[in-house]
Amino acid sequence: MERVREIRLFIHSLPPRELSPNARVHWRVKYSVAEAWKTLVWVAIQEWMQTYGTLDPSQFPIPKARIDYIFQTATRHKRDPDNYVAMMKPALDMLVQMGILAGDDGEHLTLGDVKFVVGVEPAPATIIVLRPDEVEG
Secondary structure (H helix, E strand, C coil): CCCCCCEEEEECCCCCHHHCCCCCCCHHHHHHHHHHHHHHHHHHHHHHHHHHCCCCHHHCCECCEEEEEEEEECCCCCCCHHHHHHHCHHHHHHHHHCCCECCCCCCCEEEEEEEEEECCCCCCEEEEEEEECCCCC
């Protein structure tokens, strides 16, 4: 089976505002919103697997990867990339829970590009791009 070069997950929304580090919400609200966001990521993983086939167990979990985020928006509002990266933490948790990534710490994951694209359909949307790094040894 061919090695996975890229995993591109498409989520039909932006991360919820309640996940922002600046959000002033009760922890129960934040928890339930994070669980809902993780479910959307789970659906995106299932869609990817339907398109590209089941996961080859020898390739997963990915020991080291680079992750890029593309946020498609309908408006040109200013957005803070750091906040959006923080809002993606539940998505990373789901990628680890599903066995796609070995971990979401600095040893296993490198943050790549964070882009905001305006006017591209469908908007709003979040695209997660994972690229396995070559592991030496």
